[in-house]
Amino acid sequence: MKIVIGCDHAGYAIKGAVKDHLIAKGHEVVDVGTNSADSCHYPVYAKAACKKILDGECELGILICGTGIGMSIAANKHNGIRAACCSDTFSARLTREHNDANILCFGERVVGAGLALELVDAFINAEYMNSGNHVTRVAMLSEIEKEN
Ligand code: RB5
Numbered sequence: 001m002k003i004v005i006g007c008d009h010a011g012y013a014i015k016g017a018v019k020d021h022l023i024a025k026g027h028e029v030v031d032v033g034t035n036s037a038d039s040c041h042y043p044v045y046a047k048a049a050c051k052k053i054l055d056g057e058c059e060l061g062i063l064i065c066g067t068g069i070g071m072s073i074a075a076n077k078h079n080g081i082r083a084a085c086c087s088d089t090f091s092a093r094l095t096r097e098h099n100d101a102n103i104l105c106f107g108e109r110v111v112g113a114g115l116a117l118e119l120v121d122a123f124i125n126a127e128y129m130n131s132g133n134h135v136t137r138v139a140m141l142s143e144i145e146k147e148n
Contacts, residue, residue, distance in 0.1 A: 001124065004058040006032040006045035007108075008071075011064030013037070014108040014116050018062060021117050027124070030058055046074035050081050053102055060102055062120060067107035075103050079145045082138075087111050089122040096126035100138050 003022055007015040012034060022029050032048035034040045042065045052058040061083075063071035068085040075083035083103035084095035087110050095101040104123040106116060128134070 001060065002028045002030065002058045003124070004030045004032060004049045004052040004061040005063075006034075006049040006061070006071075007064040008034055008042040008045060008066070009037050009039050010066030011071075011108045014113055015064055017113045018064070018116060018120055021120065022062075022124075025121075025124075042070040043074040046071050047078075049103065050075055050078040054078065054080050060124065061104070062123075063103055063105045064108055064116075065105070066109040068105040068110060069107070072103075072105040075105065080142075082141065086119055086123070087115070089115075089118050092119045092122040093126040096123055097129050098134050098137075099141075100128040100130075100134070 005019055019029050030052055032045055034045060046063055049061045049063055053061055063075060065071045072083045072085040075081050081103060082099055082101045083105050084101040085105040086092040087106060092104060106119055
């Protein structure tokens with residue numbers, strides 16, 4: 001799978017571990033930065049990652065900041081992006097299966113590297129159920145985007 005990854009300074013340390021993990025599992029990773037621990041602004045990297053997904057270059061994305069919240073808010077401003085901020089593996093799996101989330105966000109200041117990799121695996125390995133009420137509800141999300 002081709003996966004885009006991005007972070008701000010507060011997610012920079014864990015981004016490297018996530019990237020190595022994905023590559024070791026055979027995925028292709030597109031890294032949109034940031035590339036140092038110098039202070040920067042998370043919307044820049046959320047926007048760059050969303051573009052990779054909306055352009056069709058990448059299938060899924062991972063965004064990391066201090067809490068995961070700024071990244072998820074920024075990502076969810078984009079039509080067609082469904083970003084979920086998770087700190088447990090159940091939610092990380094279910095947001096793929098039920099919400100067809102295409103970006104996982106989490107906070108380096110919230111989760112450790114061990115849990116971060118498990119969140120990533122739960123998200124990447126899950127599949128959207130693509131049937132019944134899940135399809136209806138995801139379509140309703142798209143309608144909200146059109147209305148706004
Ligand atoms: C940066 O200090 C921090 O605010 C940012 O990484 C993120 O947690 C925002 O939601």
